[in-house]
């Protein structure tokens with residue numbers, strides 16, 4: 001029930017009208033969470049907290065997730081869906097093989113810690129990664145997807161390894177670089193001969209997350225150390241390339257390097273804004289474990305995001321229809337082809 005657990009508590013109470021029970025091992029946190037409006041009540045054990053739950057969010061530091069999730073799954077009802085919010089996904093997904101579990105990670109947060117900083121609108125318009133596996137049930141996945149949409153988030157399916165590789169580049173390395181930047185500037189405080197640096201807006205923007213909450217970041221760095229080391233090596237190479245341009249006083253090279261960065265940033269921004277008209281696709285699928293996860297992962301791998309989804313089981317329970325809403329003409333066409341390739345009859349509604 002820290003920053004993220006507290007923000008989920010606030011959001012599900014405010015937006016979904018949910019009744020929320022929480023648990024946290026740190027003294028005083030549950031009282032603070034109730035006072036902040038993030039909980040209806042605290043429980044004195046994990047088992048008591050999850051006994052009647054429909055959805056459980058585990059928002060502990062990454063290193064604590066496998067053991068905490070295992071304890072949750074021992075006590076959670078058989079038809080409950082259990083997820084986590086950890087910033088890295090491989091270690092958790094490898095450790096938990098339960099049909100009720102779907103790994104998750106909201107791409108939203110802050111450099112602060114604790115329920116006192118929690119906000120009910122934290123997840124509005126935020127990508128929320130989900131990492132279902134072959135073991136995940138379709139009904140659990142759909143319930144979680146619906147709840148996250150209700151929080152204003154954009155659930156996006158991805159496999160755990162791709163997630164960790166990408167997050168090393170867009171979250172973990174930026175935190176490392178922010179730490180390096182403040183360390184370099186603060187050196188002046190120790191060397192009396194140097195003038196104290198005045199920091200402008202660019203420095204503040206680039207270092208907002210420097211020294212963010214060690215209670216979670218040590219675990220994040222270590223859980224993703226192989227991918228992060230690769231990103232650090234790549235960043236070091238890029239710095240060396242730029243250093244060489246400077247040493248050679250190569251003005252054209254420096255301009256091209258800087259223009260390249262602007263073009264890269266523009267492409268990244270445009271990719272985030274990709275949208276378009278909504279298409280509803282209806283696929284007939286057998287009612288088997290892993291089918292919905294397979295569909296969602298296949299589309300996720302192809303870069304097609306499922307804006308919304310619904311399951312309609314047939315009366316015989318042996319099969320059903322899954323409705324997928326996809327934004328944009330081209331992504332919807334690709335989705336149709338991919339679902340067909342998986343062998344499921346599909347048509348646009």
Ligand SMILES: NC(=O)c1ccc[n+]([C@@H]2O[C@H](COP(=O)([O-])OP(=O)(O)OC[C@H]3O[C@@H](n4cnc5c(N)ncnc54)[C@H](O)[C@@H]3O)[C@@H](O)[C@H]2O)c1
Nearest residue numbers: 001002003004026059060061062064086087109110113114
């Ligand atoms: N802060 C962010 O920007 C951000 C964003 C997305 C995901 N996350 C992930 O969310 C999780 C929580 O991060 P946070 O920012 O809320 O940190 P936080 O420090 O604000 O809260 C963590 C909470 O977990 C509790 N805790 C510690 N060990 C526990 C255990 N074994 N079982 C249950 N609870 C335990 C702590 O008492 C604390 O209240 C982490 O896995 C982190 O990687 C963080």
Ligand SMILES: O=C(O)C(=O)C[C@]1(C(=O)O)C=C[C@@H](O)C=C1
Nearest residue numbers: 087106107108109110111171209
């Ligand atoms: O906004 C911030 O302060 C964050 O650090 C949030 C941020 C990020 O790097 O974007 C940090 C870790 C999480 O796993 C997800 C989001």
